[in-house]
Amino acid sequence: MSAAADPVVLRHRDLERIANVALRVGRVLMECGGRVRVVREGMRLTAQGLGAEVVGERVGYASLTLTVGAGEETITRMIDVGPHGVNYQLDVAVRRYATQLAEQGGAPHEVNETIDRLVRETRRHPLWLVAPATGLACAAFGRLLGVDGPAFLPILVAGAVGQWLRAKLHARGTNPCLIAAVIAFIAGAIGGFGARAAGSSSAEMALIASTLLLVPGVPATNAQTDIMEGFPTVGSARAVSVAMIMVFATIGICGAEAVLGMLT
Incomplete structure (x- = not known):
């Protein structure tokens, strides 16, 4: 046959x-x-x-x-x-x-x-819920990092604004690295200036805490897991992507810190 x-x-x-x-x-x-x-x-x-x-x-x-x-x-x-x-x-x-x-x-x-x-x-959580929850997480991590009470609300607001803006930019197809730099600058500036206006003595740390939403935790974990499970090519590509996001986020944070320092 x-x-x-x-x-x-x-x-x-x-x-x-x-x-x-x-x-x-x-x-x-x-x-x-x-x-x-x-x-x-x-x-x-x-x-x-x-x-x-x-x-x-x-x-x-x-x-x-x-x-x-x-x-x-x-x-x-x-x-x-x-x-x-x-x-x-x-x-x-x-x-x-x-x-x-x-x-x-x-x-x-x-x-x-x-x-x-x-x-x-498949349902997604609405942005009106995700944004404040993200801000709350940033504020909570800020407290763990040692920021004082007056900085809590400014960090929450900065994180929420950053998450909302990130979702809008992502929907427009903006480059992820550019998104990281823009969000780090805007969220960091809001958190830093807001904390200082609220009388906080840890405005610099509040600035950092406001950008924690940008930490690519899942891609970083997957990069390590893929490499350990014997897929170094994809794992390395993911690691490079994580590194690039952090580099551009750092650029945005440095810009916000520079502006905050000039207006001190």
Whole structure:
């Protein structure tokens, strides 16, 4: 019996659909801030649920490559990865769906429809809640760093304003490094000047605390985890991204400190 007549072997076009769908699942997980191991597992489970096996994959910081096969048939496809972020709720939803798909099976068009629905309907906390909560976290960390009571409210306001502005700039597609510099300057200036106006004796530390929202904790943790789990390329790329964000945040902080010093 020829390979073309073998019902076990998926046709080339079917494998292409499976590869593209599995790559899309991997891209969503990557853009949500998933580790390399999580992205690989998501693609593998998706391909398995659609009746193919993963022959090989390459997870990069800006693109994903996947080879799937069935019998003697294989196909390789690539997809680009958009800006990396942190969306734990969507990450968990997609991972659960991939696990369910591997157990129950499905069709490529159903997977695409479900991913569209998850991306569209997975809830996000509203900005009016996130911004004040971020400011409160900055103020709380400021107290841990030793700022006095009068600086608490200025830091809270500065952190809230910084988070609100960061969300707006991100929605406009502004470069993340530029966002870090702008937010560090504005939030730092608000926190520093506000603390001084409130009679605080720790205005400089209040300035620093107001910019703590910019610390890229999840990417930094993922960078270390990826390197330790044997994926040094993506881990190193993430580490460089973290370093660049911190460099530009430092530039913004230095600018705010300079202005604060000139007006002392």
